[in-house]
Amino acid sequence: MTTRYTFGGDEFLFVEINEAMSLDAFFKGTAITRELQRRQVPGVTDICPANASYQVRFDPDVIDPQALLTLLQQIEAELGEAQLDIATRIVEIPVLYNDPWTHETLMRFRERHQDPDSTDLEYAARINGKRDVDDFIAAHSSSPWFVSMVGFVAGLPFMFQMVERERQLQVPKYVRPRTDTPKLTVGHGGCFGCIYSVRGAGGYQMFGVTPAPIFDPAQRLDYLRDFMVFFRPGDIVKFKPIDRAAYDAAVAAVEAGTFSLRVRDVSFSLEAFLRDPDAYNRSLVEVLHAD
Amino acid sequence: MPTDSVFAIEVVKPGLATSVQDTGRQGYYNVGIPPSGALDQYALRAANLLVSNQEDAAALECTLLGPQLLFHVDTLIAVTGADMAPKIDGTVYACNVALRIEAGSTLSFDYVKGGARAYLAVAGGIDVPRVLGSRSTYALGAFGGHQGRRLQKGDRLAVGRERGPAREGTTVPEPLRAPLAREVELRVLPGLYHHRLTDESAATFFEDTWAVAPEADRIGYRYKQGRPLTFREREQPFGAGADPSNIVDACYPIGSIQVPAGLEPIILHRDAVSGGGYATIGTVISADMDLIGQMQPNHQARFVPVTMSQALAARRDAQLRLARLREVLLR
Numbered sequence: 377m378t379t380r381y382t383f384g385g386d387e388f389l390f391v392e393i394n395e396a397m398s399l400d401a402f403f404k405g406t407a408i409t410r411e412l413q414r415r416q417v418p419g420v421t422d423i424c425p426a427n428a429s430y431q432v433r434f435d436p437d438v439i440d441p442q443a444l445l446t447l448l449q450q451i452e453a454e455l456g457e458a459q460l461d462i463a464t465r466i467v468e469i470p471v472l473y474n475d476p477w478t479h480e481t482l483m484r485f486r487e488r489h490q491d492p493d494s495t496d497l498e499y500a501a502r503i504n505g506k507r508d509v510d511d512f513i514a515a516h517s518s519s520p521w522f523v524s525m526v527g528f529v530a531g532l533p534f535m536f537q538m539v540e541r542e543r544q545l546q547v548p549k550y551v552r553p554r555t556d557t558p559k560l561t562v563g564h565g566g567c568f569g570c571i572y573s574v575r576g577a578g579g580y581q582m583f584g585v586t587p588a589p590i591f592d593p594a595q596r597l598d599y600l601r602d603f604m605v606f607f608r609p610g611d612i613v614k615f616k617p618i619d620r621a622a623y624d625a626a627v628a629a630v631e632a633g634t635f636s637l638r639v640r641d642v643s644f645s646l647e648a649f650l651r652d653p654d655a656y657n658r659s660l661v662e663v664l665h666a667d
Numbered sequence: 668m669p670t671d672s673v674f675a676i677e678v679v680k681p682g683l684a685t686s687v688q689d690t691g692r693q694g695y696y697n698v699g700i701p702p703s704g705a706l707d708q709y710a711l712r713a714a715n716l717l718v719s720n721q722e723d724a725a726a727l728e729c730t731l732l733g734p735q736l737l738f739h740v741d742t743l744i745a746v747t748g749a750d751m752a753p754k755i756d757g758t759v760y761a762c763n764v765a766l767r768i769e770a771g772s773t774l775s776f777d778y779v780k781g782g783a784r785a786y787l788a789v790a791g792g793i794d795v796p797r798v799l800g801s802r803s804t805y806a807l808g809a810f811g812g813h814q815g816r817r818l819q820k821g822d823r824l825a826v827g828r829e830r831g832p833a834r835e836g837t838t839v840p841e842p843l844r845a846p847l848a849r850e851v852e853l854r855v856l857p858g859l860y861h862h863r864l865t866d867e868s869a870a871t872f873f874e875d876t877w878a879v880a881p882e883a884d885r886i887g888y889r890y891k892q893g894r895p896l897t898f899r900e901r902e903q904p905f906g907a908g909a910d911p912s913n914i915v916d917a918c919y920p921i922g923s924i925q926v927p928a929g930l931e932p933i934i935l936h937r938d939a940v941s942g943g944g945y946a947t948i949g950t951v952i953s954a955d956m957d958l959i960g961q962m963q964p965n966h967q968a969r970f971v972p973v974t975m976s977q978a979l980a981a982r983r984d985a986q987l988r989l990a991r992l993r994e995v996l997l998r
Contacts, residue, residue, distance in 0.1 A: 382858040384920030385950030386978040390859055397906030397915045424697040424918045426942060427906070431918035433696060436979060437986075525916060527699035527941035530808035534916055541905065548909055549944075566944065567906040568916060573699075574807060593798065593810035604799075604810070605698040 719831020733776025
């Protein structure tokens with residue numbers, strides 16, 4: 377793959393690792409942006425890793441645009457293909473799939489959908505060759521996902537499932553975007569999953585909701601106390617299907633301020649993962665439930 | 668209420684879209700939190716300088732239809748940016764001038780005669796809590812500013828007690844006021860996914876005149892009436908989505924121009940969504956970003972391609988203009 381450098385006006389440098397999404401491209405971008413962060417370069421004000429690209433905001437009064445570009449090319453060359461192990465964390469996110477709230481919303485916007493006669497889950501199950509909705513939910517929740525980008529709106533994670541390309545779930549976005557999406561909807565568009573951190577417009581298919589807040593300016597829960605945004609690029613997410621009773625109990629705990637998330641530190645090796653993704657994923661999930 | 672600020676302003680009518688804004692917050696775009704802050708940064712700084720505030724103090728950004736505000740303190744105010752003349756107890760005063768207002772007086776605004784966003788600075792600065800280093804409102808995230816939202820009837824705002832040497836009657840000289848035209852040239856550095864356009868569309872984008880659509884706000888400005896743009900046909904890369912205007916979701920620079928389905932270009936502004944799956948074809952240069960927020964629906968824009976060195980020269984010109992403003996007002 378050939379990295380493409382291009383300026384976004386006089387304050388942004390945009391770097392496309394690859395046109396196509398892949399774990400390789402994501403990891404290369406992660407390695408470069410982590411190294412740039414470590415170097416604390418004067419004039420660099422925002423480092424934004426994305427799925428298969430990244431973006432740097434800079435102050436051209438402090439650092440010459442061309443000098444920044446040269447520096448990033450140097451970092452890319454120095455890192456080569458070696459730096460593909462990262463220290464990160466794995467998080468269990470409970471999900472009520474097929475919930476009443478996203479169902480009500482998707483029914484309201486049916487005329488904007490490819491297939492107005494089925495639900496988002498039924499449509500996604502069919503075009504991905506799954507037997508039924510339960511089979512699709514099993515595929516969605518059995519293997520973990522990488523958070524490959526945080527953005528669109530505050531704290532929204534884009535996620536890429538850690539399975540071979542032929543097993544990746546793909547669905548188009550709505551034909552025309554909705555003007556409403558319930559807060560904490562678990563969505564999917566293209567090959568990316570997401571969790572809508574706030575209520576608002578959206579074009580991803582809607583599969584369920586999580587009771588777990590992931591963005592809260594008031595920082596009421598323990599895992600949001602350090603920062604109002606929970607997710608960071610490189611986090612690993614494992615979805616856990618829950619029923620309505622468990623969902624209601626979790627919402628009550630959120631309201632009481634006692635809800636928490638299961639989060640464990642892990643190290644991830646791309647090489648070991650690629651050798652046997654399923655076995656590697658099992659070992660990751662074991663870390664989550666080791667205690 | 669802390670002792671360094673005082674309850675000063677009561678919102679009688681909120682206006683169309685009035686919010687607390689300063690120079691914005693930096694360093695959180697990587698988690699989807701955009702800079703926010705006044706869309707016309709020069710006008711914000713001018714308003715603050717007129718009343719002896721720090722240039723980056725928080726002011727009220729008033730869009731198209733100004734608010735009605737009851738003052739509970741004697742203080743200095745100034746209105747810059749859009750031509751929305753301030754009225755004190757019904758008497759019309761000039762924009763770009765430091766004005767005295769007394770406790771018990773009501774400030775309202777005349778209808779807008781040019782531009783789209785006026786900035787109301789109050790001596791001491793609007794005192795709301797800083798969130799992530801800034802007092803700016805980020806409405807999508809529901810934080811910053813006054814309770815994370817636009818002003819509403821009944822809101823009560825505090826201002827800082829600090830007072831500078833500002834004098835009533837201090838004026839921004841005519842040549843140093845925000846330009847307010849109905850037809851604007853916006854300079855653009857082509858790039859990002861510009862290569863995805865066909866040669867014809869790469870040309871027509873810069874040839875056509877584009878009008879601001881009704882959907883124009885702090886997140887982005889949509890333009891219409893130019894010829895539709897066509898992206899080169901290709902086998903779409905894995906994860907990019909089916910439309911040729913789609914890419915694998917990536918970051919959006921502030922000022923970047925995206926054209927969903929090739930139809931209506933959208934320029935992202937200071938409350939931008941930080942990323943998404945539409946190809947961006949270039950970025951409005953930093954020196955011209957202030958002009959966008961002063962455009963009303965149906966105002967017209969031409970996009971003019973420039974090089975990086977032209978963009979940097981324009982940036983220096985804008986800095987010199989601000990330096991002259993400081994010289995005049997801090998004298």
